[in-house]
Amino acid sequence: MSKVELNEVYEALADKFITYKDMSGRPVKDDGSKLVPIGEEFTGKIHILEDYRLYTGDHVFVREALIPMLVKAQAEVKAIHPDYDLEIYCGYRSLDIQKSNFERITKLELEADPTLEGDKLKERAHRFSAAPDVAGHPTGGAVDVQIVTPEGPIDFGTPIHSYAKDTYTLSPFISKEAWHNRQLLRACMLKVGFAPLDSEWWHFSYGDREWAAYFNKPHALFTQLPVPNIE
Numbered sequence: 001m002s003k004v005e006l007n008e009v010y011e012a013l014a015d016k017f018i019t020y021k022d023m024s025g026r027p028v029k030d031d032g033s034k035l036v037p038i039g040e041e042f043t044g045k046i047h048i049l050e051d052y053r054l055y056t057g058d059h060v061f062v063r064e065a066l067i068p069m070l071v072k073a074q075a076e077v078k079a080i081h082p083d084y085d086l087e088i089y090c091g092y093r094s095l096d097i098q099k100s101n102f103e104r105i106t107k108l109e110l111e112a113d114p115t116l117e118g119d120k121l122k123e124r125a126h127r128f129s130a131a132p133d134v135a136g137h138p139t140g141g142a143v144d145v146q147i148v149t150p151e152g153p154i155d156f157g158t159p160i161h162s163y164a165k166d167t168y169t170l171s172p173f174i175s176k177e178a179w180h181n182r183q184l185l186r187a188c189m190l191k192v193g194f195a196p197l198d199s200e201w202w203h204f205s206y207g208d209r210e211w212a213a214y215f216n217k218p219h220a221l222f223t224q225l226p227v228p229n230i231e
C-alpha cells in the first residue's frame with residue numbers, strides 16, 4: 001500500500017472516533033464520589049509513572065466505583081490464562097500533566113501538517129491525547145491498562161502509550177495475534193462496564209464524558225478533580 005492509501009485507511013477509522021465535540025456537548029452531574037488509591041483488593045499489577053509521583057506518590061488513584069470493576073476485570077483476564085494479569089498503567093492524572101501532554105501532541109501534529117489550525121488542529125491532537133477540558137483521566141474515571149505475564153506485556157501491536165496510528169484499536173496493520181489480544185482486552189473491560197476508546201487500544205473509562213458519549217448517557221457522572229491529598 002502506498003503512504004496515501006495507508007492514510008486513507010487511518011482516516012476512515014478516525015472518522016468513526018468519538019470527537020472532542022461529541023464529548024464537550026455532554027453535561028456533567030458529578031455524583032460526589034471520592035478519588036481513592038487502588039489497594040490490595042486489586043490482585044493484578046500496578047505501574048507507577050515517574051512524572052506522576054510528584055502528584056500522587058506511590059499510588060494510582062481512581063473514583064471508588066472503579067475499584068470493584070477493576071477487580072472483576074482482573075478476574076476476567078485471569079480466566080483467559082493463569083499467567084495473565086491486568087496491569088493498570090495509569091489512572092487519575094492531574095490537569096497539569098494532561099495539559100502538557102496535549103500541548104506536546106498538538107505541536108507534533110502541527111509539525112506533521114502545518115496547515116492545521118483552530119478546531120481541526122484540536123480534533124486531530126485529541127485523537128492521541130484528550131483535550132484537557134474534556135479529558136477523562138483528571139476525573140478519576142479513566143484507566144490505561146494492558147495484559148502482562150511474568151515475561152512482560154503480551155503483544156498488542158504497539159507498546160502502551162505509543163504515539164502512532166497503529167494504536168487505533170481497529171488498525172488492520174498489526175499482526176493477527178496482536179489484533180486478537182486487543183479484542184480480548186476490550187471484551188474483558190466492556191464486560192465489567194467500561195467504555196473503550198477507538199484511538200488507543202489501552203484506554204478505558206467509566207463515568208466520564210467519553211463513557212457518556214459511548215453509551216449515549218444523558219450526562220457524565222464525574223467532573224475533573226484536583227490532586228488528592230496524599231499525606
Ligand SMILES: [Zn+2]
Pocket residue numbers: 137142143144202203204
Ligand atoms: Zn488514557
